[in-house]
Amino acid sequence: MSDLVSVGVLTKVFPPDVVDAVIAECGRTEQRRRSLPARSVAYFAMGMALHSDGSYEDVLALISDGLAWAERSEESPKLANKAAISHARDRLGAEPMEKLFARVAVPLAAEGAPGCWLAGRRLVAVDGTCLDLADTPTNDAFFGRPGVAKGEKSAFPQARVVALAECGTHAIFDAVIGPYTTSENKLTTGLLDSLEEGMLCLADRGFYSFDAWQKAVRTGADLCWRVTDTLRLESIEDLPDGSYLAEVFHSVKDRKRRHPVTVRVIEYTIKDGREPAGPFRLVTTILDHTEVPAIELAAAYAQRWEIESAFDELKTHQRGPRAVLRSKSPDLVLQEIWGHLCCHYAIRSLMLDAALQAGRDPDRISFVAALRISRRSIAQQGAFPP
Numbered sequence: 609m610s611d612l613v614s615v616g617v618l619t620k621v622f623p624p625d626v627v628d629a630v631i632a633e634c635g636r637t638e639q640r641r642r643s644l645p646a647r648s649v650a651y652f653a654m655g656m657a658l659h660s661d662g663s664y665e666d667v668l669a670l671i672s673d674g675l676a677w678a679e680r681s682e683e684s685p686k687l688a689n690k691a692a693i694s695h696a697r698d699r700l701g702a703e704p705m706e707k708l709f710a711r712v713a714v715p716l717a718a719e720g721a722p723g724c725w726l727a728g729r730r731l732v733a734v735d736g737t738c739l740d741l742a743d744t745p746t747n748d749a750f751f752g753r754p755g756v757a758k759g760e761k762s763a764f765p766q767a768r769v770v771a772l773a774e775c776g777t778h779a780i781f782d783a784v785i786g787p788y789t790t791s792e793n794k795l796t797t798g799l800l801d802s803l804e805e806g807m808l809c810l811a812d813r814g815f816y817s818f819d820a821w822q823k824a825v826r827t828g829a830d831l832c833w834r835v836t837d838t839l840r841l842e843s844i845e846d847l848p849d850g851s852y853l854a855e856v857f858h859s860v861k862d863r864k865r866r867h868p869v870t871v872r873v874i875e876y877t878i879k880d881g882r883e884p885a886g887p888f889r890l891v892t893t894i895l896d897h898t899e900v901p902a903i904e905l906a907a908a909y910a911q912r913w914e915i916e917s918a919f920d921e922l923k924t925h926q927r928g929p930r931a932v933l934r935s936k937s938p939d940l941v942l943q944e945i946w947g948h949l950c951c952h953y954a955i956r957s958l959m960l961d962a963a964l965q966a967g968r969d970p971d972r973i974s975f976v977a978a979l980r981i982s983r984r985s986i987a988q989q990g991a992f993p994p
Contacts, residue, residue: 617982618654621954622712627651630711634704644688644696646704653697653705653947654954658983660927660934664693702939705946713781713953715774716960722969724776726908727900729808729830732781733915734799734815736770736792737923740932741941750938752789764932767941770795771918771949772802775810775911777970778918779956785945793817803829808894810912816891818858822869825893832892832905841873841891850874851902853895870895874902921975922952955982 624647631637631646638645644652652668659667668687688696715732717724724731738754741747743764751765770792771783782802784795796815803809805828813834824831835841841854855868872895877886890909894900927933927948935941956970959978963970 617658617958618651618951618954621957622651622654622708622950626711627708630708631700631704634701634707636700636704638699644692646700649696649700650704650708652693653700653943654951656934656944657926657948657951658979660931664690668693697940697943700943702942702946705943705950709946709950709953710782712950713779715781716777716779716957717774717970718964721776723911723971724774726808726904727894728806730806731775731810731908731911732772732803732807733775733810733912734770734772734796735812735912735915735919736768736795737919738766738768738788739923739927739945740764740930741767742932742934742936744936746937747935747941751787751941754788767933767945768792768795769945770799771915772799772809773915773918775914777956777960778914778921778975779953779960780915780918780922780949781953783949785942793820796820797823800824801827803827805829808832808908810909812912813889818856818869821856821891830893832890832894832909834909835889835891837887837889839889841871842868843873844870847872847897847902849897849902850876851897851905854891856891872897874905876902876906918952918956922948925976925979926952926955955979958982 627647627650628637631650636646656662656664656667665687715730717730719725719728741751741764747765751767753765754762756762766788768786768788768790769783770786771780773780782799784799786795793815797820800820800823803824807829809824809829809831811831811833813836816833816835816839821831821833839856841856843852843854845853847853851872851874854871854873856871857868871891871893874888874890874892876888877884878888879885888906888909890905892905894905923929933941933944935944955975955978959973959975960970962978963973
């Protein structure tokens with residue numbers, strides 16, 4: 609792992625020419641030579657995610673050797689102060705980091721990789737999480753904050769992130785960031801277009817709506833979503849594997865007009881020696897029980913928890929437990945979050961490379977160990993090639 613990471617934890621996945629191209633497309637290329645050009649600030653945003661507990665100056669110092677090497681300078685550059693770094697971040701903004709992530713992030717697993725596929729379909733999951741932000745008036749006004757008991761508000765504003773992740777590699781390959789006041793379901797609407805044929809998307813019961821289901825189906829992907837017990841499903845055929853076909857409607861009014869959508873329903877509980885868990889109620893677009901039996905779909909649904917593990921990696925280990933993002937304005941908050949997503953994707957990409965070379969399952973490699981190696985190697989010469 610250390611050999612792979614040391615050649616460039618960030619530029620291996622986000623090459624300088626791609627960074628420059630995205631910056632140019634966003635119109636952020638500097639018109640005059642600066643001590644912190646836009647490319648350096650983009651890498652700084654990702655480096656800041658690696659060292660979330662360090663000051664601006666500390667993070668810049670950690671990457672200064674790499675920056676000097678990229679410029680073919682025999683001496684380390686004069687480090688900018690906190691104010692200069694803040695101005696450079698303002699000049700860059702959030703858009704280049706968002707587009708850089710969108711340009712590079714894709715599912716990683718090769719076909720047939722263990723834990724990544726089911727019946728020729730790539731297992732992906734959608735879910736959301738929230739991040740605490742610096743308590744400033746502008747962050748509060750833009751993002752909002754959750755309420756607590758007795759009508760009071762929580763200590764910090766929060767940003768809501770809804771993401772798509774590949775279950776077997778924990779690679780987040782698309783995300784939408786919005787205010788806490790915007791629901792997960794609304795944010796998910798802009799995310800479903802990233803699904804494609806050959807994927808099997810898993811989602812918890814909070815994400816189901818008739819419209820969201822139909823939007824996801826139109827992408828060509830297969831779905832396996834948990835639904836609530838209150839969703840009315842009219843059985844039309846029992847299947848030999850214990851599942852059944854049912855019709856679901858947009859509304860009671862639509863039910864009268866008979867515009868149903870056919871789904872396959874799998875209902876089960878889990879017994880592991882303690883109290884039974886469930887019941888679980890899944891609906892799927894895979895209608896043929898001989899293609900994927902009910903027990904295999906039920907087992908695959910457990911892979912949905914892998915996206916929770918990905919969020920834990922990003923929030924608890926990479927960002928730091930109970931840590932608050934440092935940016936004090938909405939645009940820089942978005943820049944910082946996209947930097948975290950780029951950083952997590954880079955580490956996960958390199959972990960997959962290491963797993964393939966070692967012939968191991970990516971789940972058997974420690975994210976914490978990879979993060980520590982990445983932090984040690986970011987300042988090594990060659991981490992920022994020209």
